[in-house]
Amino acid sequence: MAKLYVNAKNRLGKINKEIYGHFSEHLGRCIYEGIYVGENSNIPNVNGMRTDVVEALKKLNIPVLRWPGGCFADEYHWKDGIGPKEKRKKMINTHWGGVVEDNSFGTHEFFELIKQLGCDAYINGNLGSGTVQEMSEWVEYMTFNGISPMADLRKENGNEEPWEVKYFGVGNENWGCGGNMRPEHYGNEYRRYQTYVRNYDPKKPIYKIACGANIDDYLWTEGVLATCTDTYGRKAKDFMNGLSLHYYTVPGTWEKKGSATDFDEKTYYVTLKKTLYMDTLIKNHGAIMDKYDPDKKIGLIIDEWGNWFDVEPGTNPGFLYQQNTMRDAIVAGINLNLFNKHCDRVKMANIAQMVNVLQSVILTDGDQMLLTPTYHVFDMYKYHQDAELLESSIDTEMIGLEDDNMVPNLCESVSIDKDGIINITITNLSATESYPVESIILEKVVNSVNAEIVTGNMKDYNDFDNTEKVMKESFNDINVNGNSLSFTIPACSVLHIAVK
Ligand code: AHR
Numbered sequence: 001m002a003k004l005y006v007n008a009k010n011r012l013g014k015i016n017k018e019i020y021g022h023f024s025e026h027l028g029r030c031i032y033e034g035i036y037v038g039e040n041s042n043i044p045n046v047n048g049m050r051t052d053v054v055e056a057l058k059k060l061n062i063p064v065l066r067w068p069g070g071c072f073a074d075e076y077h078w079k080d081g082i083g084p085k086e087k088r089k090k091m092i093n094t095h096w097g098g099v100v101e102d103n104s105f106g107t108h109e110f111f112e113l114i115k116q117l118g119c120d121a122y123i124n125g126n127l128g129s130g131t132v133q134e135m136s137e138w139v140e141y142m143t144f145n146g147i148s149p150m151a152d153l154r155k156e157n158g159n160e161e162p163w164e165v166k167y168f169g170v171g172n173e174n175w176g177c178g179g180n181m182r183p184e185h186y187g188n189e190y191r192r193y194q195t196y197v198r199n200y201d202p203k204k205p206i207y208k209i210a211c212g213a214n215i216d217d218y219l220w221t222e223g224v225l226a227t228c229t230d231t232y233g234r235k236a237k238d239f240m241n242g243l244s245l246h247y248y249t250v251p252g253t254w255e256k257k258g259s260a261t262d263f264d265e266k267t268y269y270v271t272l273k274k275t276l277y278m279d280t281l282i283k284n285h286g287a288i289m290d291k292y293d294p295d296k297k298i299g300l301i302i303d304e305w306g307n308w309f310d311v312e313p314g315t316n317p318g319f320l321y322q323q324n325t326m327r328d329a330i331v332a333g334i335n336l337n338l339f340n341k342h343c344d345r346v347k348m349a350n351i352a353q354m355v356n357v358l359q360s361v362i363l364t365d366g367d368q369m370l371l372t373p374t375y376h377v378f379d380m381y382k383y384h385q386d387a388e389l390l391e392s393s394i395d396t397e398m399i400g401l402e403d404d405n406m407v408p409n410l411c412e413s414v415s416i417d418k419d420g421i422i423n424i425t426i427t428n429l430s431a432t433e434s435y436p437v438e439s440i441i442l443e444k445v446v447n448s449v450n451a452e453i454v455t456g457n458m459k460d461y462n463d464f465d466n467t468e469k470v471m472k473e474s475f476n477d478i479n480v481n482g483n484s485l486s487f488t489i490p491a492c493s494v495l496h497i498a499v500k
Helices: 051-058 071-075 107-117 132-143 149-156 183-195 218-227 265-292 326-341 373-384
Strands: 002-014 021-023 064-067 120-125 167-170 207-214 242-249 299-307 346-352 362-365 368-371 388-394 410-416 422-428 435-442 449-455 479-481 484-489 493-499
Touching (some): 002 410, 021 299, 051 107, 051 362, 064 107, 064 346, 107 120, 120 132, 132 149, 167 183, 183 207, 183 218, 207 218, 218 242, 299 326, 326 346, 326 373, 326 422, 326 449, 373 449, 373 493, 388 422, 422 435
Parallel strands (some): 002 435, 021 346, 064 120, 120 167, 167 207, 207 242, 242 299
Antiparallel strands (some): 002 388, 388 410, 410 422, 422 493, 449 493, 479 484
16 A cells, blocks of 8 residues: 655645646647638638637646747747737748638737736747847737837727737747857857836836756756856846756657557656656756756746647648647646655656647647647646645655666646645556555545546547547545545546545
């Protein structure tokens, strides 16, 4: 029997709701088709945003959405995406499939989308191929409430009031697609560009995010933070509020990543083992950050994470469209538990990407839409948003098929919300074994328990012929005895228990 201990009195810090953030890029069918179909589409929409997708996303309480990229961000010139649509510039999306980008979804459309979703904006600026002036004017256009060339232009385009830009990324992957820079060079460019990301409304200061490392590029983290520390006594925290990290789970190599649906048990465990590497990355980048920022003022912003597989056969390789199985649900469960547990440093995370690209929560096909197993995990974990992390631990054993790809069988995180409800999320990583668990909640009188689960075979997925193969179900087999909860967690499952 695996014991799960929860100490209801030991609160370890706030789990920022932004950990449950999403990412939407002008890539494949994410924005166009997946979210935005235009006002004249036959697909039901409100101001061009498809109603089915927006309604489903609203149920997840999405806190923040990152846009417009990704690699696209460092080639995006925002002025191409404003004004009358018929006059907007058409361009080639060189990064993603070489398709025509007609700029019909631009700044105004993005703010319409986040208004409909009820979430905050995370705009990613162009440092790679844009100018300081261009970035600075975008911020002025979006946020200045007064008379100025950019504010006047916004008003001419129909928006009298400014919008709130809560988060602003100064470049994306500038070690790669965002300009192939070295850390010191980027650090200097960052310092310059961010100077002109003005806080026009002092009551709503913009949270500035510097481009952080690719996976385990610790020299990047060190180099950027060192460059943002100077002899005038200024520290990195004086220039940035957040530093990003990108890490995707790729079971194979970048050339042959592996199929999203056709994989064996060995590859399943390799995928989970590689996902757990996120823990090492957070600790190691966190240790470097601690050196430059011991008070943890700078958030680690994991603004791209998730599974990256080969594209579905027959689809455009540049569109990164992949299916989503129970394996993805397990990967989501592991990552989200890790982010919760590292909430002292991880202040935001954005799964890549929201619809039709990489590890999506929603897939669409014409006017059809389905919810992926990953969607249901986000639906069950949403209760952790802005709750307080509680001390918890679970007994584990190592499982797997190969010595060097063993993983713990269970992982968990626990929080307490403002009403005193304790939310426990547990992931069973085993493809085949269920486990009895006894959960002991210390310092809490248990009045009632409610649970839900996503479970199935590791290769189960929803498609347009059967959109409900993997669903969230209620889980009633919990035996409550005082403050002890006993149950058996099924193989390959993600479980959420709410304790009142
Ligand atoms: O999410 C797809 C791409 O992955 C993003 O555009 C880029 O930032 C990363 O390499």
